[in-house]
Amino acid sequence: MSNPPLSANSTILGIESSCDDTSAAVMINGKIASNITASQDVHRKYGGVVPELASRAHQSHIIPVINAALEKAQIRLKEVDAIAVTQGPGLMGSLVVGLNTAKGLSLSLNKPLIGVNHLHAHIAALHIENSVKFPMLALLVSGGHTQLIWVTETGNYEIIGQTIDDAVGEAFDKGAKIMGMGYPGGPEIAKWASQGDPLFHKFPDSQTENLEFSFSGIKTSLLYYLKKSLKEDPEFLEKNRAHICAAYQHSLIEMLLKRVKKALKIYPTASIGLVGGVSANTMLRNSFVRLAHQKNLESYIPSFEYCTDNAAMIAQAGLFLAEQQKFLNLDELPYTRA
Ligand code: KG4
Ligand code: ZN
Numbered sequence: 001m002s003n004p005p006l007s008a009n010s011t012i013l014g015i016e017s018s019c020d021d022t023s024a025a026v027m028i029n030g031k032i033a034s035n036i037t038a039s040q041d042v043h044r045k046y047g048g049v050v051p052e053l054a055s056r057a058h059q060s061h062i063i064p065v066i067n068a069a070l071e072k073a074q075i076r077l078k079e080v081d082a083i084a085v086t087q088g089p090g091l092m093g094s095l096v097v098g099l100n101t102a103k104g105l106s107l108s109l110n111k112p113l114i115g116v117n118h119l120h121a122h123i124a125a126l127h128i129e130n131s132v133k134f135p136m137l138a139l140l141v142s143g144g145h146t147q148l149i150w151v152t153e154t155g156n157y158e159i160i161g162q163t164i165d166d167a168v169g170e171a172f173d174k175g176a177k178i179m180g181m182g183y184p185g186g187p188e189i190a191k192w193a194s195q196g197d198p199l200f201h202k203f204p205d206s207q208t209e210n211l212e213f214s215f216s217g218i219k220t221s222l223l224y225y226l227k228k229s230l231k232e233d234p235e236f237l238e239k240n241r242a243h244i245c246a247a248y249q250h251s252l253i254e255m256l257l258k259r260v261k262k263a264l265k266i267y268p269t270a271s272i273g274l275v276g277g278v279s280a281n282t283m284l285r286n287s288f289v290r291l292a293h294q295k296n297l298e299s300y301i302p303s304f305e306y307c308t309d310n311a312a313m314i315a316q317a318g319l320f321l322a323e324q325q326k327f328l329n330l331d332e333l334p335y336t337r338a
Pocket of ligand 2: 118142277309
């Protein structure tokens, strides 16, 4: 299929299904007209995402979610100029649901298909509400990734540091699990932490090279700290849950900011951006903005609905790719980049 050039005025339908959120969004004239996300409660009782259950839930959510996004944007399917869809990274069975739906729409509407990298889309989320000043240092913090990315212009991403083991979102989720709390652990820990003393205990940072992160040690240190304390007082956790959550969250944030400060000394930057699911954390958001003020930099953090997985960011990243005429060839397999 030869694709007509798309402009910033195009109408783009974005589709996201890489993990456990099914989302569809419509972007018209470079503005988000709708962003509808169905989350999956089915994983809660397992304490983590169960891939097979995720792909089944995507199958039942995807069409109603797309219809709701079109309805909210007050457009009909045939008015869509292009379909942008998450290609990866993500869970294979989940990605395939979004990709096949997008492929079906592309074929039946005879409209181009745009394959979006999920991580680039998290960064693109910063452009939804801001006019970004480059070069920008982006901190991407999600359930699967922790990266420092130097962005010299839209679409030009250089990973300058990343985790050598767990992602910071995993540190939140696993920490919550250790403390017998629900999934996803980030919001649970944040809720308790708001009532606690962040200096109640110091969890040690891991020694890493250059701009690398490491979060596997801190969850082990939480485990041993609790074991030891519970031996002395079996009610230690119940009595101090808010303080422990506040201290654990504070230590995680310090570990993140330490690497951001280090990167700022090396890379000339005009602005800093915070993206990914963990950027929904209020303490992290506040600390990030404070750091930007201290360093006299602009800072960008998406609104909550654009922090965790959503299709608005897929539509925005899709628009950037469409402007560069980067479309998926429907005959090219495989589509996924898991
Ligand atoms: O970006 P995202 O929605 O999905 C991935 O691509 O991984 O990120 C999910 C992660 C989970 O680890 C979740 O616990 C974390 O984001 N998260 C938070 C908060 N809200 C979500 N972590 C800390 N504080 C929050 N308020
Ligand atoms: Zn994500």
